[in-house]
Amino acid sequence: MGGGGFSMGPDNGLLDEFVLDVARARSGRERPRICWVGTAGADSDRDLLAFHLAFADRAVPRHLGLFAQTVSDVEAYLLDQDLIYVGGGNTANMLALWKLHGVDRAMRSAWEAGIVLAGMSAGAICWFESCTTDSFGPELRPLDGGLAFLEGSLCPHYDGEPQRRPLFQRLVAEGRLSAGYGVDDGAALVFDGTDLREVVTSRPDAAAYRVEANDGKARETRLPVRQLGG
Numbered sequence: 238m239g240g241g242g243f244s245m246g247p248d249n250g251l252l253d254e255f256v257l258d259v260a261r262a263r264s265g266r267e268r269p270r271i272c273w274v275g276t277a278g279a280d281s282d283r284d285l286l287a288f289h290l291a292f293a294d295r296a297v298p299r300h301l302g303l304f305a306q307t308v309s310d311v312e313a314y315l316l317d318q319d320l321i322y323v324g325g326g327n328t329a330n331m332l333a334l335w336k337l338h339g340v341d342r343a344m345r346s347a348w349e350a351g352i353v354l355a356g357m358s359a360g361a362i363c364w365f366e367s368c369t370t371d372s373f374g375p376e377l378r379p380l381d382g383g384l385a386f387l388e389g390s391l392c393p394h395y396d397g398e399p400q401r402r403p404l405f406q407r408l409v410a411e412g413r414l415s416a417g418y419g420v421d422d423g424a425a426l427v428f429d430g431t432d433l434r435e436v437v438t439s440r441p442d443a444a445a446y447r448v449e450a451n452d453g454k455a456r457e458t459r460l461p462v463r464q465l466g467g
Contacts, residue, residue: 238357239393239420241439243291244284244324245357250291251439251465252425256355257296259427260320263353269319273300276334277326277359280304284324296320303334312343320353323360329372329380331359341384348386358393361426365391367414369405377404379414387431390417395446397422406455409448416449424462436462 241252260269273288275281280302292298299318301308308314315321321344335341348354354364362368363383367390370380377400392405401419408414418426423443427434436445447458 238355238361238425239395239443239445240325240357240397240422241425242357243287245422249439249466252357252423252437253291255425255437255465256320256322256353257292260296260353263351264319266319268296270317271296271298271320271322272315272318273298273322273324274340274356274360275300275324275326276303276340277328277331278324279326279330281326288322288324301340303338303340306338311339312346315340315343315347316350316352318347318352320355321347323354323356323363325356325358325360327372328359328362328368328370332363332382332384344384345386354386361393361420362391365389365417367417368392369401369408369414377401379408387428388415390414392417392419392448393422395419395421396444406448406457410450410453410455412450416447418460419446419448419457421445436460438462438464439466440464 238252243253271292275284278284289298364386365383366385367381369377369392371377392401394401405419421443423440424438424445426436445460449456
């Protein structure tokens, strides 16, 4: 998700219901086990409460905390979930802590086991090789060292923050970021393995784009979308 879902305040809930539907289909459970990973937001109690309020009546909510760690075997814990939902915040800090605690390896095991992985902002860009991020201050900067389950780069909040789109295009055009995707708030890329299957949106004006370098310039191609709830 470029942005959206329960953690961005008032929302229509369509993206959250979509990932739950995918988890239901994969697991066969009407109430799938969904694990919140809020590392990027420093395991905020506010975000954790919002997560439980959003999902307690339709799933079995759990969470993985690293700042007050209660799970001794992270890999076994994540492999026991149907859906892992990663929150937004500081991507660089999140990736560093994941590496320290072995969450990066556990996430790969979960992905290879077919567990549904989802997230918004930091929780979307972490699956790619590189991204733009505000992890180092108010000015956006490129960041390498993502989990690299998916090739290329990602820019979230493509329509939601004025710096995002022009910087991402410039970095791709200059070759400082590899080709990738710009994703609006309210839009989500849906991958099956490494194959992009579709783009879904929670509002009619949300979109996602493929951004590639072309003779020193950025070429942006708008992708077909399916609006949810229609």
